Amino acid sequence: MTHVPHEAAHLHARHQAVLPSWLSLYYERPLELTHGEGRHVWDAEGNRYLDFFGGILTTMTAHALPEVTKAVSEQAGRILHTSTLYLSRPMVELAERIAALSGIPDARVFFTTSGTEANDTALLLATTHRRSNQILAMRNSYHGRSFSTVGITGNQSWSPTSLSPLQTLYVHGGVRSRGPYAELGDREFIAACVADLEDMLQQTAGGVAALIAEPVQGVGGFTAPPDGLYAAFREVLARHDILWISDEVQTGWGRTGDHFWGWQAHAENGPPDLLTFAKGIGNGMSVGGVVARAEVMNSLTANSISTFGGSPVTMAAGLANLNHLLEHDLQGNARRVGGLLIERLRAVAAGLDIVREVRGRGLMIGLELVRPGTDEPSPEAASLVLEAARERGLLIGKGGQGGASLRIAPPMSLTVAEAEEGAGLLAEALRTAQAVLAGA
Numbered sequence: 255m256t257h258v259p260h261e262a263a264h265l266h267a268r269h270q271a272v273l274p275s276w277l278s279l280y281y282e283r284p285l286e287l288t289h290g291e292g293r294h295v296w297d298a299e300g301n302r303y304l305d306f307f308g309g310i311l312t313t314m315t316a317h318a319l320p321e322v323t324k325a326v327s328e329q330a331g332r333i334l335h336t337s338t339l340y341l342s343r344p345m346v347e348l349a350e351r352i353a354a355l356s357g358i359p360d361a362r363v364f365f366t367t368s369g370t371e372a373n374d375t376a377l378l379l380a381t382t383h384r385r386s387n388q389i390l391a392m393r394n395s396y397h398g399r400s401f402s403t404v405g406i407t408g409n410q411s412w413s414p415t416s417l418s419p420l421q422t423l424y425v426h427g428g429v430r431s432r433g434p435y436a437e438l439g440d441r442e443f444i445a446a447c448v449a450d451l452e453d454m455l456q457q458t459a460g461g462v463a464a465l466i467a468e469p470v471q472g473v474g475g476f477t478a479p480p481d482g483l484y485a486a487f488r489e490v491l492a493r494h495d496i497l498w499i500s501d502e503v504q505t506g507w508g509r510t511g512d513h514f515w516g517w518q519a520h521a522e523n524g525p526p527d528l529l530t531f532a533k534g535i536g537n538g539m540s541v542g543g544v545v546a547r548a549e550v551m552n553s554l555t556a557n558s559i560s561t562f563g564g565s566p567v568t569m570a571a572g573l574a575n576l577n578h579l580l581e582h583d584l585q586g587n588a589r590r591v592g593g594l595l596i597e598r599l600r601a602v603a604a605g606l607d608i609v610r611e612v613r614g615r616g617l618m619i620g621l622e623l624v625r626p627g628t629d630e631p632s633p634e635a636a637s638l639v640l641e642a643a644r645e646r647g648l649l650i651g652k653g654g655q656g657g658a659s660l661r662i663a664p665p666m667s668l669t670v671a672e673a674e675e676g677a678g679l680l681a682e683a684l685r686t687a688q689a690v691l692a693g694a
């Protein structure tokens with residue numbers, strides 16, 4: 255059954271009347287999505303969209319993946335009762351699989367229901383292990399919306415409070431397209447960031463517990479430092495006995511193409527001490543978690559329990575989704591199809607004034623937009639493109655400081671034909687936005 259347009263407006267009014275004002279919605283006429291299949295979703299008016307954002311990278315493999323649907327409904331028909339007080343086969347199985355894939359020796363896995371809770375737990379573990387509440391975080395980062403995770407989030411448009419239970423020191427390295435380091439080559443940039451880190455540590459009294467970083471900044475606009483930055487950091491951190499937490503909530507599961515985890519682009523000096531994951535692994539079901547060396551994971555000595563973390567239905571979804579990902583080499587697909595998409599988008603951008611940069615890895619692609627003929631970031635351009643793409647049947651995301659970047663992260667089973675089609679639709683949307691801005 256298709257709905258008439260005024261029903262979506264009515265739902266929007268009801269949303270505004272009962273939900274928080276700070277819960278962001280995309281689009282002037284927000285979308286109500288009703289179902290999906292493969293790389294497509296449909297709205298309540300019956301319109302079909304090619305999905306280049308997947309929620310926010312939450313649809314990892316494909317919408318309504320039959321294996322996941324089957325696993326979820328079978329598990330839901332058996333036992334819904336949930337808590338970590340009882341043994342759970344799907345939880346143990348998924349933990350074994352993730353521990354083996356993590357690259358962390360003697361790994362232990364704790365499941366959560368979100369990325370926020372995963373990072374919160376990682377911070378709890380690191381601060382307890384090191385008996386310190388000092389944390390190093392990256393400028394322009396995003397780590398969640400709980401009290402501790404907003405407190406360390408560097409991207410101020412997503413950090414609603416300046417109060418924090420943690421003492422946070424912000425490090426350079428997440429973004430370099432602007433600012434004092436913009437002109438440096440990779441090696442000089444890494445050396446400058448390491449010097450900044452050393453300097454900061456020298457001036458900090460007491461021990462720092464951990465550095466938390468996204469290998470490619472997600473909400474920050476899909477910006478990646480040069481390969482090896484975190485390996486260089488790791489050498490400094492090891493000297494100071496500081497733990498490295500890799501926030502893989504967006505970069506995990508092969509999305510960046512060349513690597514299964516984002517940290518593997520920085521692997522010379524070993525794996526991180528802790529890794530956090532969420533989003534895609536449940537393909538829409540709430541699965542998040544932390545992986546840590548046993549010594550760090552087991553530094554909590556009081557009893558603990560999670561009622562919903564690792565619940566059987568979500569674990570069944572995670573297992574089926576992970577199997578599909580590995581069996582179909584979707585990491586390889588992300589590398590190949592993502593590479594092609596980046597090439598196409600760079601060709602489109604070459605003829606346009608509003609695109610300053612097309613950057614990315616695999617199926618994690620960012621476009622930074624500026625006011626035509628200037629170097630000024632343009633959130634207005636990003637909003638115009640988002641709307642124009644929607645009108646053409648393409649869903650994309652926004653991000654970056656002030657929201658001046660576009661984010662592209664389709665389900666990882668994206669085909670070449672869909673990549674070509676999406677690139678074409680996005681090119682039209684970019685041209686439309688440029689024309690509007692040039693006329694303004």
Ligand code: PMP
Nearest residue numbers: 368369370396397398472503504
């Ligand atoms: N870390 C990163 C890198 C994220 O992108 C996000 C979500 N955008 C989070 C943590 C928080 O995850 P969640 O929304 O599942 O709490």
